[in-house]
Amino acid sequence: MGVIKKIFNKSRPSNEKDGIFFDEMKKLLGFKPIALSHYRRAFTHRSSNKTDAQGNPINYERLEFLGDAMLGSVIAAHLFTEAPTGDEGYLTKMRSKIVSREHLNELGRDLDLISWVESNVAPQHFGENIHGNLFEAFIGAIYLDRGFTYCEKFIHKKVIGPYVDIARLEGKVISYKSLLIEWCQKEKKKFHFEVYEDNGVEGQKYFGVRLKIDGNVIAKARATSKKKSEEKASQRAYFALQEKINIK
Structure with a gap:
């Protein structure tokens, strides 16, 4: 039994701190992460002043860019399929409503992503948009770790499934x-x-x-x-x- 247990747990890091982080990320993701470094970067604030061997900054800001692109592409594909009569302007407006800063902040708060942030700034000094920024960075980390298919499934499960109701969104005011x-x-x-x-x-x-x-x-x-x-x-x-x- 001990040998079998060891085989099934071999993907979990042996280091206790990494092991806890692995377990928590697995709960958030709904599947096993492979490269924890991507997720650690997704929760590293620029105030930590971390750099890699080449002196490049290590924080979540570049991952935000990547996550934003992944969200946009998956949601655009969903709307293209589910709203076959919508023209380009309609589809663009609907996508904007789904990925609005307000909505992304809501998603980040729901997942309590801020609890994982490594920072030299006190949480009360973070701007409100950090919740959405972290969510985008988290999506970017998923893409780097597991590729587009896993990223797409996560977006459908956490964003499109529970939040995207096209009829309701049509009447939603963004600004x-x-x-x-x-x-x-x-x-x-x-x-x-x-x-x-x-x-x-x-x-x-x-x-x-x-x-x-x-x-x-x-x-x-x-x-x-x-x-x-x-x-x-x-x-x-x-x-x-x-x-x-x-x-x-």
């Missing part, structure tokens, strides 16, 4: 700001985002914004970046003007 600008241009309305610094009492820099349409303030918002504050104000304006805006 309220883009939607509002499109509506204003269509209706010949003048719009303006009046942005100002709003530091408040929190000790952190905030940006306030007043969204004006035809000279009238329609919505106000504040957030930690200009982009977020404009999007938040646009969302509030959308709900205030919802009956007038025709979503297409």
